[in-house]
Amino acid sequence: MSAIKIGIAGKPNAGKSTLFSAITGTMVAIGNYAFTTTQPNDGIGFMDTVCPDTELGKPCNPRRGRCENGTRFIPVEMVDVPGLIEGSSEGRGMGNMFMDALRDTTAIINLLDPINEEKQILSPEELIHDAESTENEIMRWFTSRFSSDWEKFTRKLLQSHITLEEALLQKAAFFNLKQKDIREILQKHHFTEDITKWNEDEKREFSSTVMSEIRPIVRVLNKGDLIENRKQYVDKGFVIISSDYELSIERAFNGGLIEGIKDIRPREKANQKQREAIQKMDMDYRSGTLSRIFDVLTDIIRTDLKKIVVYPVYDETKWCDKDGNILPDAIIMSQGQTAEDLAYEVHTDIGEGFIRAINGRTKMILGRNYELKDSDVIRIIARTK
Ligand SMILES: Nc1nc2c(ncn2[C@@H]2O[C@H](COP(=O)(O)OP(=O)(O)OP(=O)(O)O)[C@@H](O)[C@H]2O)c(=O)[nH]1
Ligand SMILES: [Mg+2]
Incomplete structure (x- = not known):
């Protein structure tokens, strides 16, 4: 079991499965239509860090993951979920059953698609609107899962006299919340001590605190290869990736066409056409407006999750x-x-x-x-x- 599990959520067709495939190196269904994915996909991805073996001058022998010239790739669990639409939390589209695949994630990537159904590029404002709609669905699902069987739960509690911390630990067990997570929330925020008196607002408030402080949702803009003016989006705070590029890099690496996953210089074996494609990607990354997915994952784990x-x-x-x-x-x-x-x-x-x-x-x-x-x-x- 890895300490980290990252979910990839977002609207249909955003490129979630493409990203999942690139990160985990596994083949899953990818299609240019909505709801290609009908079941969650589980796999192993990696965060990277400078390996201390660089100080030793001897290569390390990782039991799990791998090391590439002093860059250590550490396994993290990943889950790719079916596309979310407005109403998913109430069962529309692929429904909320699949949202349960997000229940034990440590963080969720909200993968954004810059292209709408009419093939137009969305403005940063429109993207923010899209991002919020997905996040609202996740929040509604979380709240409704947290509130389910409330009567039964509180009836049982009336006889037991347990603390709020213990009660929440039981009620949020489905979400795999740890005692220290709940303690942290209760230290920072005020909630009514007697949970049997909680109203709908307080349940929502608790859910949104979990989502913002314990289970962050991180927005990542995909299909950066199709956006001409990336800087305009970066200036508005978007982190941009290209799942398409990542998948090509993964395949080129496996085919021995490039030096490494991080070092995408073409090797001898690459033909002229492959060489040009690799150089085009390399140039896009050097522009400074397109991020590599490993860097994004590492940043989520280090900065958002404080690991x-x-x-x-x-x-x-x-x-x-x-x-x-x-x-x-x-x-x-x-x-x-x-x-x-x-x-x-x-x-x-x-x-x-x-x-x-x-x-x-x-x-x-x-x-x-x-x-x-x-x-x-x-x-x-x-x-x-
Ligand atoms: N140009 C470009 N196309 C991409 C990128 N990522 C994904 N696509 C394309 O977008 C389409 C949808 O990709 P999927 O990975 O199936 O999208 P999804 O989000 O998993 O879709 P659902 O499972 O239906 O929710 C496919 O045609 C992909 O080839 C990208 O970074 N750039
Ligand atoms: Mg998919």
């Missing part, structure tokens, strides 16, 4: 495990988490037996409350049973 990457090792001098594998694990943790949290992440037994940790760079001894820093290489010493 860091740490590397537990068995040997703090060679940065390897018992079998000599260098930096075998890259673990995504939350900012503010500690050495002890990392121990639990590695294994419950290691967490329970935690004695101390050692910083692989400074060789300093770290206590259980040491706050992890991004890119830390850490050895954990624990009592074994």
Whole structure:
């Protein structure tokens, strides 16, 4: 299980499955018509980061994901959902059944299509309108799921006298909310302590707080290859990608036509036509108005979700495990988490037996409350049973 699951949502035909396919390297149905996708697709994508193996001068041996010349690709779960339209949350289109595929996501990409049904390019204002309509559907679905069976739930509660935190933990179990998420919300916002007295407004308020603070929805504008004046959109705050380019890059990489997923220089093997196509993409990326999807995913994970990457090792001098594998694990943790949290992440037994940790760079001894820093290489010493 990865610590991160990112959903790709948006209107029909926005290019969600194309993006999913490019990120995960799996073939799924892509079509130039609405509702091509009829079932959610699950897969594994990657965030990237500078691998500490660059400091060692020796390549690492990732157990999961891979490393490309010092760029480490760390697995994250992805889910591609059927297109959302106005009324989806009440069952229109592909209906709300498929929205349930978003229930345990850590963040949701709202993929925007700059082209409307009449093949016209939308203005930034029109795109914002589109983005809001999808987000409203997601919010309505969330609220209605959260509010469902409310009577039954509150009736049960009347006999049990539990705290608001415990009640919310139960009620929001469907959304995989953690105790710390709920605690964070309750610390920042006021909600009526007795949940059985919550009205519709308060349920909506709770849902929207979860969506904005725990499960962010991030807008990403697709089909950047078709937009001539990208700068106009970037200036309005849009992040622009091209799923079409990403899919071509993925395929060119697998076919050995380019140096790397990040380094899209053509290799010898590419013919003249392929070379030109690759150079055209490279130039578009160099314009500074088109983003690579890995950078977007990484930014969502680091900035929106406030995550860091740490590397537990068995040997703090060679940065390897018992079998000599260098930096075998890259673990995504939350900012503010500690050495002890990392121990639990590695294994419950290691967490329970935690004695101390050692910083692989400074060789300093770290206590259980040491706050992890991004890119830390850490050895954990624990009592074994
Ligand atoms: N030019 C261009 N076309 C794209 C891009 N991304 C997707 N497309 C095209 O847009 C159409 C829809 O792509 P899909 O990936 O099936 O879209 P979707 O959002 O999954 O659609 P539904 O499953 O129906 O909701 C296809 O014809 C794609 O080739 C892009 O970045 N640029
Ligand atoms: Mg699709």
